[in-house]
Amino acid sequence: MLVVACFFLPSTYIFAQTATNVHSNPPNIYVDYIAYKSSTNDLGYWIWDKQVLNKQTIHLWKSFSVPESSPVVDAELSVAADNAFKVWMDGKELGSGSDWRTLTIYKLSGILNPGSHVLAVEGFNDCDKAGVIAGMRLRTASGKELLVRSDTSWRVVPDSVSNWQMIREPSGHWPSATFVANIGQLPWWSSPTTIAHVPESFPEPISFWQSPGFQLVLIAGCVLLVVIGIYLLIQLVSQSKSHTLLQIERDRIARDLHDDLGSRITELLLTGESAQIKFNRHPGDTALLAEPMQKICNTARDIVATIGETVWIVNSERNNLNDFATRVCKHAERFLKPASIRCRFDVADELPSRILTETARRNLFLAFKEALCNAAKHSHATELNVRVRLDKSTFIVCVEDNGVGFHKQQTDPERHGLRNLMLRMKEIGGTAQIVSQPGKGCKVLLSLPLKHSFLRRFWSAGARPRPSLQPQTRLHGQTDDAAANHIKVSNV
């Protein structure tokens, strides 16, 4: 798509160039040597600037208006100059001449719409005497005739004025043209030796693709194509990126299901099998069954809970901040119940319904679990506070216990899973702040800025889960179990 656009743009430029050329091309001129009528009737008198110099160029300016009510049906402009001239109508060049014996006549009816117009003549004097003579006859639809002749009402535009041919209103300090001689007065002719007829100076009809409107549309189209191309390209990149992310996520879920659920169901199976073997060996001894039965029930319950959590993480309908807060509270309540740690919640009444991506959801939740797990395992706390809030656009989950606390320097970060926690938060562009002092409990502050989440998701390259994190990141895996067992033991 980009390539096509690149091809179009230069060609459009060429079209534009051609179009302007068509307008300014001098039409074919034919010279009429024989048919001389009374062309001089329309002319005024020879005029020039007050000063006459050799190699002098002057700008003569005259405005006139065509009545609104009656459009021009026929117009002829005659010009001659000693030594040369160039003539413009409303800033558009009509042509030029360089022989003072020749009268050039332009047909203009096509370009004179009702309204005011500007006739501009640049005269050039090679040496000695100088003059410009001009006259224009307009015939309107109502049959009225209008004459514009060279006379002292014309103005001489100073050289310093740029684009003078287009200026509609004269400036007060432009001097009037000076009378030089009447027609027929020597050294000039009473009638010109030659008359050059310049036919209608209409621009040739241009094809629709050359019209400025079409070219504007074409340029707009090209720009649109480029924009669409870039947009599609971005879409493609982001799609392939999200596809990769999805793939990674799918792989992870598959691995979780296999590692975690697979091994637990196997455990279930083996417990049943071994109980059966024992029972077959000592038929009638029902006491043998009590323990394995209990174990089977507990494992099965764990499995159901694990499935629930996996489904929650994958479920795209439960992806906003409120759902996350709910899940966090629920988990804390369930997890801390056997540990006889009282759990308190401080959740904002209504969090804005902003979306957490699956990766953010998973990592934040697992980081939270890690923090909870640490508290359950090491803190000996009696009460634990869970706070969830949105601070401006930073989502904050805080876990604070009233336990024994620790010196950060003295703690092996590996053992406490604190490194894992930090890595997880870093992976989703957040931070984990751990504040603790011996005897003063521990506070884990997980903050995730939600601003520009789209851009971050779009550009962040590092969404690939780190392999080093995997062993400890079961959804409801051994870390929790170990902690739960630990708790149970300590309770007994």
Next chain:
Amino acid sequence: MQPASTAISTTTPSSSLTRVVLVEDQKALCKQWLEIIDSFDDFECVGTCESAEEAIERTPQLRPNIILMDIRLPQMSGIECTWRLKELLPATPIVILTVVDDDDLIFRALEAGADGYLLKWAPPADLRAALLDVLNGGAPMSSVIAHRVVRSFKQPSRSHSNVQLSARETEILKLLSKGYYNKEIADDIGLSIETVRTYLKGIYRKLHVRSRAEAIVWYGAGNQRLQKTAPGR
């Protein structure tokens, strides 16, 4: 495990046992539930229904003291079934059973008039405790559901009912949503635990009344229309 008594028909109504009706569409699960309930000394399962439609038809004759209702049923959902049974048997408590701990569903069931909820995989002891609690006028409410109830009452009512929570009720819900137990709440605001339970029951009722008008639009419109166009009226 002790083989439980499965003969429903042979059980004669006895005033000492609590009569339970179970609504559950999966036969295997239903059988297990039946055995577990019958294994409790003070409960008997007087009937099982495999669909909401069957439950609506049969339950009134079974005269249960409590109904256990699966939330996911074929055709009519457990939530709608709860609405309809509450119309028929307003005094009979209904406990919702769910596999997934989905508070959205649970909340809707509570709106429908359910008196409690339970995860299907909860240990039998928990099931018995929950049943007894509901029968004794308890209204189990987790912190998450409490939070949800507060939020729900803050929003303008969909049914334009003017049922609002009292200041005390809101206070209790807020404490619940902060993770306080009923006992702690009672201590905190200087009430007896029984009074707290009564308040919770009241909140359940308000939730139900508040969403009732809307529910009639959803579930009852068909019936009303039928009645209106019935010949002879």
